[in-house]
Amino acid sequence: MNATLERRAPAMPPRHVLVIVTRRIGDVLLATPLIRSLKRAWPEARVDALVFQGTEGGLAANPDIHRIHTVAERPGAVEHARFYAALLRRYDIALSVLTGDRPTLYAFAAGRWRAGLLNPRPKEAWKQRLLHRWIPFDDLETHTVRMNLRLAELLGIPPIAEVVVGWSPRDQALVQALTLGTRPGHYAVLHPYPKFNYKKWYPAGWRQLAAWLDRQGLRIVLTGGAGAEERAYVAAVAERLPGGALNLAGRVSLAMLGPLLAGAAVYVGPDTAITHMAAAVGTPTVALFGPSNPVKWGPWPKGHPADQNPWQRIGSQRAGNVFLLQGRKHCVPCMLEGCERHVQSYSDCLQELPASRVIEAVQTLLAERPMPVGF
Template sequence: MKSILVVVTRQIGDVLLTTPLVRQARVLWPDAAIDVLGFAGTLGMLAGNPDVREAIAVPAKPGFGGTLALARRLWRRYDLALVADPGDRAHLIGLVAARERAGLLPARNSSNWWKRKLLAHAVTSGGDLSSEHVVAEKLRLLQPWGAPVSTPQVVGPSSASLPAALQAKLQPGYVVVHTPSMWPYKQWPLSHFRDLIARLAAAGRQVVLTGSGSDTDRAAVAAMHGAAPDSLLVDAGVLTFNQLAGLIRGAALYIGPDTSVSHLAAACDVPVLAIFGPTNPQRWAPWPGVPQSFERVALSQTLGKVTLIQADLPCVPCGKAGCENHRASRSDCLPAITPERVAEQALRMLS
């Protein structure tokens, strides 16, 4: 294989969790040109990735003209397409781009029959309650060409210098806390985060808050103001992915919910404390980079540098989008994880 296209038309975290697949393709074909295609705004996690020649950003809704232009650009440009997204569009992109294809299929879908006909190798996804992590599932796309020789790592973006004003505020041993979640059903209560920050500050730890420039993220960060003395509470502002990676790599600990930044923190090889609600950690926990797998449920469990906390409720994890199974749903399991529990675990890790 001299040229390979990896198709991952999903969210930011999915792009990051595809980097072990890219790394393994690089191991198998060290001289190949490897490109990654994804939605515009999701490929920043690949900035500085040494395994990727080009990150190809496409609009989520390109229209007829955009689709035609993309097809002309990609037509049979690659020897192999690795379709790391079970969606119809991703498979059609793979068909246009490469002469040979390996791809993910959903467990049950009416379009599976034609997708399977297009693939030299198909991997059927186990779904959100599967015991197989998404990283391991994606790696099975390369089974016909050889198994990984070691536990592949998630490759985060390279570090970039922080804004001077932010760098000047940082104290040794700071803790990065990411309070926002993209979807309400994954949001640990902001009041719990305030309590947690106050407890960390009382122990003498400086807390650095992160978040994107979206209104939701900015509101979640602003809600923390006043939770600790000014010298012990820093709003990092809106950073690039490279700056965010640099900030996290300098931290003594990262604390966050089930979100892409938590996956980034694990890739940055710092201690991670992840707060999980309805999501199955066997499937979606931050990748620990070790051969073992997380248990489906445990009050607290640690693999590598990743510690994960869940609620003591019989429904955990349900694998659904909250109690009402939609993105704006509540998740009763998240408020049940008390800030006292999280703070105690964080201080044990810091000690």
């Protein structure tokens, strides 16, 4: 720590706070407990967020956020310089939940007082000198929600471990129109496509699961993003599904996914942001995990306390409304990008995960839910 910087947080409640989370949508969602903690502690403060362009949808209807700043993932030099200049000392407090160079520099530029997460490595000591306070980052044994909330504890405010998924009445109405009036509790949401192949389950497994859900009297709703590859993948899965299955890939925004997931009898998905959303809104959730470390990245169950991790590293587990189903290979979780060690390779632990295990987990969750009226 640079001795010339004041370590103590400002004594008076701040007027304007910035939270920096320039990474993927899942990272953005898992920063919302910190944002909620700030807003509950300082209700008069304006809490802003800084995220990458294309990830802001996860915060669009968040009631705790005053303004969302977006920056390109790879901005031009002139554009980036102007962005830095526009941030310069605009905030009483700036917090970075990421250890990278850019988020730390954004905090340095924006905050009159700033703190963040950093790797305690000698080669990264220069970043320590840019912050008034920093917390050593743990990438193995501390869940991302809890890691982010250590910044709340540093500020002396109560940590609130609530992943926030917001939506508007218009989002709710659009979902009702797209689902053709299907009542809450009468459908299951399946999200078959993660961004990377190493997190994928296989199409035949999704079809077997959907056929079983159909026999339980649940309508199948498929979700996915607007990208051409993602829509094509979901369409291929949908082709052989039971009649009445609804493919909403590319047709719902992130905000619309909130009410859609909240009304589902059950949700099944891989290690992706949508699975975090399903867990957050309290929907019975089956999360399919292969190489990823559940301790760090498992979905945060609704209502889980802030002082403990929901998940252990090895084995299928249950926490609250979430059943985390892990592949059964001796190497799981390897915490690497597929068996060939790149994002487009596949993971044997997921490719060999039988549909019967997924159905068993879904059956466990469905057996606990109240039967919908008119079911």
